[in-house]
Amino acid sequence: MANDKGRRRRFGAIRRLPSGRYQARYPGPDGVMRPAPFTFETIADADDWLAEKQTEIRRGDWRDPEAGAVSFRAYADKWVEERELAALTRDLYRYLLDKHLTAFADSDLDEITAPRVREWRAERLRATGAKTITAKAYRLLKAVMETAVDDELIQRNPCRIKGAGKEKAAERRIATVAQVDALAEAVGMRWRLMVYLGAYGPMRPEELAGLRRRDVDLDNLRVRLAEPERMNGRRVEGDTKSEAGTRTVILPAFLHRELRWHLESFAEPGPDGLLFVGEKGAPFRRSTFGRRWRKAREVVGMPEDFRFYDLRHTGHTLSTRSGATLKDTMVRAGQSSEKAALIYQHSDDDRQQEVAAGLDATVRKARAAAAKRVSDKPSGTNLARGE
Numbered sequence: 001m002a003n004d005k006g007r008r009r010r011f012g013a014i015r016r017l018p019s020g021r022y023q024a025r026y027p028g029p030d031g032v033m034r035p036a037p038f039t040f041e042t043i044a045d046a047d048d049w050l051a052e053k054q055t056e057i058r059r060g061d062w063r064d065p066e067a068g069a070v071s072f073r074a075y076a077d078k079w080v081e082e083r084e085l086a087a088l089t090r091d092l093y094r095y096l097l098d099k100h101l102t103a104f105a106d107s108d109l110d111e112i113t114a115p116r117v118r119e120w121r122a123e124r125l126r127a128t129g130a131k132t133i134t135a136k137a138y139r140l141l142k143a144v145m146e147t148a149v150d151d152e153l154i155q156r157n158p159c160r161i162k163g164a165g166k167e168k169a170a171e172r173r174i175a176t177v178a179q180v181d182a183l184a185e186a187v188g189m190r191w192r193l194m195v196y197l198g199a200y201g202p203m204r205p206e207e208l209a210g211l212r213r214r215d216v217d218l219d220n221l222r223v224r225l226a227e228p229e230r231m232n233g234r235r236v237e238g239d240t241k242s243e244a245g246t247r248t249v250i251l252p253a254f255l256h257r258e259l260r261w262h263l264e265s266f267a268e269p270g271p272d273g274l275l276f277v278g279e280k281g282a283p284f285r286r287s288t289f290g291r292r293w294r295k296a297r298e299v300v301g302m303p304e305d306f307r308f309y310d311l312r313h314t315g316h317t318l319s320t321r322s323g324a325t326l327k328d329t330m331v332r333a334g335q336s337s338e339k340a341a342l343i344y345q346h347s348d349d350d351r352q353q354e355v356a357a358g359l360d361a362t363v364r365k366a367r368a369a370a371a372k373r374v375s376d377k378p379s380g381t382n383l384a385r386g387e
Helices: 043-059 072-081 087-099 114-128 131-150 177-187 192-200 205-210 253-265 286-300 310-321 326-333 340-344 349-376 380-385
Strands: 013-016 022-027 033-035 222-225 247-250
Touching: 013 043, 022 043, 072 087, 072 131, 087 131, 114 131, 177 192, 177 286, 177 310, 177 349, 192 205, 192 253, 192 310, 205 286, 247 326, 247 349, 253 349, 310 326, 310 349, 326 349
Parallel strands: none
Antiparallel strands: 013 022, 022 033, 222 247
């Protein structure tokens, strides 16, 4: 193949440019002639390059050099839309694309290289210090780019940093039973049940936000969880993040009075009525509750890094101390695992009743011990008299 100024050869064409360097062109599998991405100093160099390109085509390793000229953001948006994701997961991915992967938004897929990924990750860690969210963003970037490899838009995934997608969470704090009671008292009557369900459910904030009267069986102390709240504060009907997230939680008996009182005093009327609403009837919002939580935490004297979510960790710990197995705790908390050993463990309703009863006994015992310490403490008057 050749052109007017080219040198005829068995595959491709080479021509000398006015600069004295040589340009190589070759036909792709689609018959379209494409130039090499750079010029060559000698004909021999150009000839060797064409030979390598011909071998790529024969082996099926050839990739259209224009294939990767696809906007990363457009491709990532399509990637998210094509997947059957839970609403919360989709919101998380959108957030990561909007806030943490903007460095690649205007780039084509083939412009995202391994050095650029390393530079982006280092910059994120320096700017935010948020290792967990950076790890989430890196995993999303890696997943999108891996699909681009499968679609033959790029030859290799540029995300190759070992361990960059792993989240190393710090050891979470746990509260004592007395501290949970104090937090429930300090947060206010309208929200105290939320604290108890967060600790002894143990339920996630987004699960609590979606609870309705129809989800509560007061007589049997059961709560059905299935409706999440989205990150933007709007609730959405839909599946939870995993099958384990849709579950029925059996509550310890000491919460019966709290639950009944809340239903009578604060929950919206009717089966669809929300359990948790604000003073003016507005649906629960994490931003609004967050202010109350921080004030309550300060009143109780809890550290600033003790989050509402840490109540779940408290509940896990107390359930384990009351005799719950790992599988029992997973079922209760709505967590899933791929470990094969867990397939052979079971936790039915009877076992969940036992766990709830054990948790009830643990909390009652702790409360009784705290009350006894207070009653046994000498009064200031007796000390002054030397008695």
